[in-house]
Structures are given as C-alpha cells and as structure tokens.
Amino acid sequence: MSSKLDYLFEVRSVSKSYGSTQALSDVTFTLMPGETVAVIGQNGAGKSTFAKIIAGSIQPDEGEIYVKSCRVTLFPPKNALRYGIAFIPQELAYVPKLTVAENVMLGRIPNRKGFISYKEMIKRTKHEAKRFGLNIDPLRKMSSLKLADKQIVEILKALSRRASVILLDEPTASLSDNESKNLFRIIGKLAREEKVGIVYISHRMDEVFNFSDRIDVFRNGRLVASEQTATSDHEKLIAHMLGKQREQITLEKFEYPSANPALSVLNWSSRGLPSLSNVTFNVKEKEVVSIFGVRGCGAEIVAEGLVGLQKEIEGEIILEGKKRRIFRNPLEAKKANVAYVPADRKKQGLVLKLSIRKNATLPILRLLSNLGLMNSLEERKTAEKYTSRFNTKCQSIEQNVSELSGGNQQKVLLAGRLAMNPKVLVLQEPSRGVDIGARLEIHKQLKEFASEGTAILVVTSDVEEAVNISDRLLVMRDGALVGELKGEKISQDEVLRLASGNFQKNGGVIK
Numbered sequence: 196m197s198s199k200l201d202y203l204f205e206v207r208s209v210s211k212s213y214g215s216t217q218a219l220s221d222v223t224f225t226l227m228p229g230e231t232v233a234v235i236g237q238n239g240a241g242k243s244t245f246a247k248i249i250a251g252s253i254q255p256d257e258g259e260i261y262v263k264s265c266r267v268t269l270f271p272p273k274n275a276l277r278y279g280i281a282f283i284p285q286e287l288a289y290v291p292k293l294t295v296a297e298n299v300m301l302g303r304i305p306n307r308k309g310f311i312s313y314k315e316m317i318k319r320t321k322h323e324a325k326r327f328g329l330n331i332d333p334l335r336k337m338s339s340l341k342l343a344d345k346q347i348v349e350i351l352k353a354l355s356r357r358a359s360v361i362l363l364d365e366p367t368a369s370l371s372d373n374e375s376k377n378l379f380r381i382i383g384k385l386a387r388e389e390k391v392g393i394v395y396i397s398h399r400m401d402e403v404f405n406f407s408d409r410i411d412v413f414r415n416g417r418l419v420a421s422e423q424t425a426t427s428d429h430e431k432l433i434a435h436m437l438g439k440q441r442e443q444i445t446l447e448k449f450e451y452p453s454a455n456p457a458l459s460v461l462n463w464s465s466r467g468l469p470s471l472s473n474v475t476f477n478v479k480e481k482e483v484v485s486i487f488g489v490r491g492c493g494a495e496i497v498a499e500g501l502v503g504l505q506k507e508i509e510g511e512i513i514l515e516g517k518k519r520r521i522f523r524n525p526l527e528a529k530k531a532n533v534a535y536v537p538a539d540r541k542k543q544g545l546v547l548k549l550s551i552r553k554n555a556t557l558p559i560l561r562l563l564s565n566l567g568l569m570n571s572l573e574e575r576k577t578a579e580k581y582t583s584r585f586n587t588k589c590q591s592i593e594q595n596v597s598e599l600s601g602g603n604q605q606k607v608l609l610a611g612r613l614a615m616n617p618k619v620l621v622l623q624e625p626s627r628g629v630d631i632g633a634r635l636e637i638h639k640q641l642k643e644f645a646s647e648g649t650a651i652l653v654v655t656s657d658v659e660e661a662v663n664i665s666d667r668l669l670v671m672r673d674g675a676l677v678g679e680l681k682g683e684k685i686s687q688d689e690v691l692r693l694a695s696g697n698f699q700k701n702g703g704v705i706k
C-alpha cells in the first residue's frame with residue numbers, strides 16, 4: 196500500500212512571472228506512482244510554464260519542489276532527468292539526421308574499447324521497443340518517420356532512461372485518432388505495469404476523459420480545480436476553465452446559390468503519397484466549406500495544392516470565373532489573393548522572433564507601404580484591429596511572438612491572414628492547440644469574415660470543428676471525396692460514417 200509520502204514529485208506554492216505577466220501563481224501539485232494526470236486550461240493559463248518548471252527548463256521564482264521527500268532543484272533539464280523526470284515537448288527535440296537507435300540512446304551511446312557498439316545500441320533499442328509492442332526499425336533515419344512515430348521514439352528514449360515521470364505537452368495535437376489511441380495505449384501500459392507517473396497537457400476533452408485518473412484545471416496561472424476523472428463531468432470542467440458557465444454558440448449554416456463560385460477545383464489527381472483521384476469541388480463567395488478526413492487522407496495535399504506548395508498535381512482551378520493552371524509557388528497564390536494558414540504554424544506561418552505587430556502585418560506589408568514608406572501607425576492599427584478580433588492574450592502588440600502561449604500564437608497567425616483580406620482563405624487545422632473557448636471564437640470570426648465576402652476552405656481532421664464551422668462539408672477518404680453534407684444534414688455521426696467507409700467507427704476505450 197502506498198502512502199502519501201511515496202509521491203514521485205511534489206511542487207509546493209510555485210510561482211513564475213515574466214515581466215508584468217504572472218504566468219504561474221502559487222501552484223501545489225503532487226504526482227503518485229502509476230497516476231495519469233491530464234492538465235487542461237485556456238490558452239495562456241500557464242500549463243506549459245508548469246510543465247517546463249517540472250522538466251527543469253525554467254526555474255520558478257518562488258516555491259519548492261520535492262522528489263521522494265527531499266527538496267530538489269530540477270533546473271536545468273539534466274537535473275530533472277537525474278530525478279527520473281522526462282519531458283516530451285510539443286516541438287520534439289530529436290536529431291533528424293541520426294537513426295532511431297542513435298536518438299533513443301543519445302548521450303549514452305554504449306561504448307566498447309573506445310568504439311561505439313552499434314550492435315549493442317540496436318539491441319537495446321529493439322529490446323525497449325519490444326517491451327511496448329512497438330514496431331519501429333532502429334536503423335531508420337529519424338527524419339523519415341511520421342510525426343506519431345517520432346513521438347513514440349521520444350517516449351522510448353525517456354523509458355530507456357528509466358524515467359519515473361513522463362511529461363507531455365500537447366502530445367496529440369498533430370496526431371490522428373488512431374495514433375492518439377496508440378500513444379495512450381503505451382502510456383496506459385507504462386502507468387499500470389511500471390508505475391510511471393504521467394502528466395499530459397491537452398485541449399481535447401474526449402481524450403482527457405478517456406485517458407486519465409485525475410484532471411487538473413489551470414486558469415490565469417492558478418491551479419483552480421483537481422478532480423477525479425471518474426466522478427467529474429465535461430460542463431463542470433469547462434466552467435472551471437473559463438471561470439463561468441460556457442456560452443453556447445451555434446453557428447448558422449447557409450446554403451448559397453450555385454452560381455459564381457469563388458474557387459473551383461477540377462479533376463485533381465496526383466500520384467504522390469497519398470495520391471489524389473479526381474477531386475472536384477467548389478467554394479462559393481461567403482461560404483465556409485470544410486474537407487474532413489483523418490490525417491493522411493489527402494485533404495492536406497489539396498490545401499497545399501491551392502497555395503502553390505504541391506507541384507505534382509494534375510488538374511485545373513477556376514478562380515473568379517477564370518480557368519488557370521495550378522499555382523507553381525506560394526507567390527503566385529498570394530498574387531491571386533489566396534491566403535493560407537498552414538498546419539505547422541512555427542515552421543511555415545510565423546516569424547517567432549518578431550513582434551505581434553510585425554507578424555500580423557507581414558503578409559500585407561506591401562499594401563501598407565505603397566509609397567515605399569512604412570506607415571507604422573497604419574501597421575499598428577491593422578495589427579490591433581485583427582489581433583483584438585481574436586482576443587489575443589499578450590502584454591502589447593510589441594511583444595515577441597515567441598513569448599506567447601501556443602494558442603495565442605495561432606491567433607496572431609490567423610489575424611495576419613485575415614488582414615490580407617483575401618478572396619479565398621485556405622486553412623489547415625485552424626484551431627489546433629486552441630482552447631475550447633477560443634475555438635468557438637475563431638469559428639465565429641471565420642464565419643463573420645466569410646460573410647464579408649471571403650470564400651473559406653477549412654481542411655481539418657477534427658470532426659467537431661468540421662461540423663461546427665461548415666456551411667457545406669466534404670468528406671475525404673484515401674485521396675477521394677466520398678460525400679458531401681449541407682445545412683441540417685451535417686452531423687458528427689454522418690461525417691464519421693462517411694469517413695470510415697460505412698463502418699461504424701470504433702470508439703472503444705483502450706485503457
């Protein structure tokens with residue numbers, strides 16, 4: 196029988212501020228062996244700050260941390276690791292050029308008489324993988340793996356270091372349903388069989404309910420609620436997150452006449468992976484159309500094709516009545532007034548070391564400086580107008596984007612694209628990493644924006660998002676469009692039925 200003193204770690208009254216931002220206030224938290232805790236909260240609530248403190252990446256201003264009843268300093272990460280705490284951040288820190296085995300053993304490559312014993316390394320990696328029923332080739336280059344597998348390798352790395360605590364910051368944000376379930380299968384096994392303590396941050400309420408023992412809620416830097424999952428409920432948790440009852444926002448669905456589509460995609464095919472076959476659809480002025488499909492279904496290729504990022508597609512587009520060839524590069528798309536919000540905001544969307552003002556106005560710089568002079572007043576006004584539409588949490592628009600929480604970065608990205616006032620706006624996973632409140636707000640803003648004339652195409656693997664936002668919803672499977680739903684006909688069940696090829700979706704809980 197374990198007593199309270201057997202905790203893996205305990206954080207007592209920890210606080211952290213950045214200038215005038217109190218990121219974390221007086222947080223006390225205990226993790227027991229084998230316990231899985233889900234951490235939820237709005238964007239900017241302090242979740243990542245909390246995780247970074249436990250991972251030793253930042254030092255708290257105040258408070259104490261204990262591991263097995265001894266007071267410890269977890270900073271820097273090397274120290275946290277020594278105390279058995281492994282952190283898997285959302286932006287994975289692997290070495291792309293090395294193999295899986297080299298990454299798993301990084302820093303501890305077994306050495307025999309001055310030589311690295313690759314054999315030993317591979318044997319150990321295989322052994323670790325086998326323990327978790329994972330089928331990963333230790334000799335594959337890290338860069339060639341799918342994101343989900345990269346994440347699994349990071350977990351293997353943590354495990355092979357005999358971590359007793361694994362922290363994950365939004366591990367499933369970019370994973371498909373099945374990949375997420377697989378990740379939680381492994382995590383569940385670790386907790387049950389090895390008594391590893393797990394803390395993970397998530398914005399996905401369904402997974403939080405299916406895969407945790409306890410749910411802790413952060414709001415404005417404070418830990419405001421800690422509930423046993425079995426006895427908690429959705430609305431109660433959301434009320435803790437928001438500090439009030441949730442407003443219900445139901446967005447109206449419109450049917451637009453078929454004349455005058457702003458954009459038509461005609462007979463798109465490609466042989467890449469995944470391949471596209473005969474994809475044809477259109478988006479009308481003022482309309483929000485989404486393409487729903489599991490990640491890897493081909494919808495992301497369509498989005499990229501529309502903004503000049505896919506060169507292998509055959510087919511045509513019609514933009515504002517004119518037939519033209521598919522854009523060869525992003526500049527062509529931009530010139531045609533087609534704007535894009537990529538799925539990977541850090542790599543493609545934002546310049547992290549620039550201010551919010553710069554990021555929100557970069558896409559339209561040429562418009563604002565038409566006399567060769569930068570009108571910084573205009574720039575500020577535009578940045579303020581669009582970032583405030585999304586309630587971006589920041590100190591001022593002069594703050595660097597790198598200092599914003601993940602969800603707030605996403606809002607800056609959206610603001611910049613809307614400021615372009617595009618004819619067509621293509622978005623992938625627009626509310627990824629965004630909290631439940633902000634998500635509805637983003638949907639509402641996109642709808643409003645559409646009503647002002649922009650044709651909007653949303654590519655998403657999030658069924659709730661697709662159902663909520665679309666006037667018309669297309670379902671894609673294996674590179675082909677397999678169904679279309681409009682207005683009242685749009686429902687989660689119907690979408691999932693189409694996406695899975697008529698089979699009932701497997702909603703089984705794996706834990």
Ligand SMILES: Nc1ncnc2c1ncn2[C@@H]1O[C@H](COP(=O)(O)OP(=O)(O)OP(=O)(O)O)[C@@H](O)[C@H]1O
Pocket residue numbers: 213216217218236237238239240241242243244245588589597598599600601602603628630
């Ligand atoms: N390096 C930094 N400099 C200045 N402010 C920061 C820094 N890191 C975080 N903050 C601020 O601290 C607050 C908490 O941020 P944190 O990243 O912990 O939020 P979060 O709960 O993880 O949000 P999200 O769900 O959007 O990822 C935010 O207001 C953020 O802008």
Ligand SMILES: [Mg+2]
Pocket residue numbers: 242243244600601602
């Ligand atoms: Mg975060």
